[in-house]
Amino acid sequence: MSDNPKDDGPSHGPNFDYQPALPISNGKTFMWLFLSTEIMFFAALFGTYLVLRFGAISWPSTHDVHLAEIWGATNTFVLICSSVTIVLALEAAKKNNASLAKSWMILTTLLGVVFLGIKMYEYKAKFSHSLYPQYPHSQIYEKADVYYSQAVRKRLAVLKAELENTTDRTEAQNEQLTLVDSISLDYVVPAEKAIREDPASPAGRILLLEMADAIYPRASVHDQHKRSTHAAALSSNFHLASTSTPAATGHVQGLNDLYPWLKLPIMIPGGNMWVSTYFLLTGFHALHVIIGLIAFAIMLTKTLGTSNAGLIENVGLYWHFVDLVWIFLFPLLYLF
Numbered sequence: 001m002s003d004n005p006k007d008d009g010p011s012h013g014p015n016f017d018y019q020p021a022l023p024i025s026n027g028k029t030f031m032w033l034f035l036s037t038e039i040m041f042f043a044a045l046f047g048t049y050l051v052l053r054f055g056a057i058s059w060p061s062t063h064d065v066h067l068a069e070i071w072g073a074t075n076t077f078v079l080i081c082s083s084v085t086i087v088l089a090l091e092a093a094k095k096n097n098a099s100l101a102k103s104w105m106i107l108t109t110l111l112g113v114v115f116l117g118i119k120m121y122e123y124k125a126k127f128s129h130s131l132y133p134q135y136p137h138s139q140i141y142e143k144a145d146v147y148y149s150q151a152v153r154k155r156l157a158v159l160k161a162e163l164e165n166t167t168d169r170t171e172a173q174n175e176q177l178t179l180v181d182s183i184s185l186d187y188v189v190p191a192e193k194a195i196r197e198d199p200a201s202p203a204g205r206i207l208l209l210e211m212a213d214a215i216y217p218r219a220s221v222h223d224q225h226k227r228s229t230h231a232a233a234l235s236s237n238f239h240l241a242s243t244s245t246p247a248a249t250g251h252v253q254g255l256n257d258l259y260p261w262l263k264l265p266i267m268i269p270g271g272n273m274w275v276s277t278y279f280l281l282t283g284f285h286a287l288h289v290i291i292g293l294i295a296f297a298i299m300l301t302k303t304l305g306t307s308n309a310g311l312i313e314n315v316g317l318y319w320h321f322v323d324l325v326w327i328f329l330f331p332l333l334y335l336f
Helices: 026-055 069-094 098-128 146-164 171-197 202-215 229-235 271-299 306-335
Strands: none
Touching: 026 271, 026 306, 069 098, 069 306, 098 271, 098 306, 146 171, 146 202, 171 202, 271 306
């Protein structure tokens, strides 16, 4: 027997509390697992974009494809603000202030709608300039060659046939017909003639480039935001511009801008790959934003008190991920 009486009693080891599961809720565990798959999905998209972007022979500048940095920056600010508001909604729910939590949730939803509204405005700008992701909608040609010239000639032939077959043509339609003939005679015919007579000569190539610049001038090859000199010279003899010219667009204006009804094929080196990647990346992100807005709408039907704080936290994790993805998309698409 030990001299120390404390040693006579039974020995007790350390006490451990048995934890039957992870120290977080099942809902949060599921959300983190789901977000891990989303991270892999967008990482694959970003990696593919970088390979295509830096491996392409040519790539259009942002202004060549009517992509304005101001709208991308505005959308970044909107999503960051929405991440703040959903955190405030969570804090209000933890304090069982359901009305305040719902107010912050409504504001988060409105900011998400603003983001989609700006994105729709950007998409409209692309569609109005014939920047579509795939054939047959897309009118983008990678270089000014005989195939591009042929496409322009076919489009002019269609326009001319439609105008000539119109009974009781108005004065405006007569001017449209004259403009179609002028474009053909001033650009298409000389370029194709030069190529036929001497295919090896750069003269035909130069004429094709002048035609492409007149139809769709690229901002990257112009120093100032003004009309293409070729388009201005051709349109100076017509009054159609006063009725057909869109509002100031902040970019170099060509014949397709001055006369939207023309819808002539355009030339953008690397343009088809750009529109495909742009609409793929921003489209998938917009889809995730829509899913988040649906989740917000469902939560707004509930009492956002302490009992639903976990739900707000889980949806908030998803929304923070959507915000983080856009923070990567903004510099990739708008700044490089």
